[in-house]
Amino acid sequence: MNIERKRTQLRDIGLRGQPFHTSGLPTKFVQYHSQRAAFRFLNKILTDNRGIGLLYGPESSGKSVLIHQFVHKLPADLTVAVVDGTRLKTAQILSKILAKFGYEIELDSVDELLNLLSVLLVQQTRAYQPPLLILENIDNMYPSALSALCKLAALTAHRRFALRIILVSNRDIRRVLKSRGMNSIAERLIGEFELGPLTAKEALIYLYAKLQACGVDRPDGVFPVDICDKLHLASGGLPGKLDGIAMSTIDRASNFPVQPEDIDDPAMRKQSPRREDSVEAKSATNHESPQLMVTLNGKTLQEFKLTDSKVLIGRSVLSDIVINNQFVGKHHALLIRVQDAIVIVDLKSTNGTFVNSHRVRSSVLRHDDIISLGDYRIKVIYPRSRARMAVEDFNTADTATMKSIADIRRRNARQNVQFADIGKQKA
Secondary structure, eight states: OOHHHHHHHHHHTTOOSOSOOSSSSOSSOOOOHHHHHHHHHHHHHHHSSSOEEEEEOOTTSSHHHHHHHHHHTSOTTSOEEEEEOTTOOHHHHHHHHHHHTTOOOOOOOHHHHHHHHHHHHHHHHHHSOOOEEEEEOGGGSOHHHHHHHHHHHTOEETTEESOEEEEEESSOOHHHHTSTTOHHHHTTEEEEEEOOOOOHHHHHHHHHHHHHHTTOSOGGGTSOHHHHHHHHHHHTTOHHHHHHHHHHHHHHOSSSSOOGGGOOOHHHHHHSOOGGGHHHHHHHHTTOOOEEEEEETTEEEEEEEOOSSEEEEESSTTSSEEOOOTTSOTTOEEEEEETTEEEEEEOSOSSOEEETTEEESEEEEOTTOEEEETTEEEEEEOTTOOOOOOGGGSOOOHHHHHHHHHHHHHHHHHHHHHHHHHHHHHO
């Protein structure tokens, strides 16, 4: 497409500047459900006497933008330091904290830096209110720097802790924070919050709000609703990734509104085969079974191929996928496979079943969805999965579900008896 013609088209639809930024501050801050909940959690850290909390979420989940907005809304008289702890040595991180608090001091000794910072924190807590330290990328900090942080966390003045701390991480590091040597942080930890992705509806609102902020009166003239759905699918609902794909899609488009082939994402290209190739592609993938990867703290514990129409997940040994954990129910959830769709049904568990950080009673699963049961994660690998649809299309009534569980338990019990008989014969 002629560059000048494209510029003319962009002017005609009212687009001024770049609405989607992959670095720096966004053109417009658009809040969604998970971010609003995160704001409430961060405010709770400031009001709770313990005053330490963990915010985590994958890269591109919008943590840095959220932190910037949170700091922007804090009272002007509150002393705040935002520090990136990635691969910083102890002296470096202490110097950065001091500098952010307004003290540019050149000291090389860790003890001197720690003592000076301790005195300043205690004095300010006595005079005003405890300062706030927001420490980003704590999962990439050196153990020695974490040790220094623990010493700061133990400081008190007038029976109050002298420093409030928001820990920001790309992953759940509760095990690290509660490990030996981290007591001063573990005892003050009020909780953790996982920043979740945008829903498809929130992604549409997000995209349209940013386009309107750059002068587009009719955002559907750039991204029709079905294109917004595809962009959401390609990005996994992660705001940073959504910005990047939206930006490249506008750059690639030869006309407006953009078309599905303009979306520069390999997964989308696989989902939209050429018509002449569709029959071949369907027969080639017809026998592919869904796979489930069970992980704990990023470590894969088991891989499970979903070949049965119904699979029971729970703590009981009669489950198909056994997860022996106190936060997982005896019969926690049921997976039901109907043609190309997989449905997960929560079996009225105490601690709930979560899909992509959202609690569900039942939900149709898609490729790359993450099921959370307690501390365990189950990743769905199934490129042929259907788009998400109403769960009511499936027979998941209580009576049918309970019958399915009973059938599975009888089947697994028979298998256990068979294994036992084989063992006796060998003996």
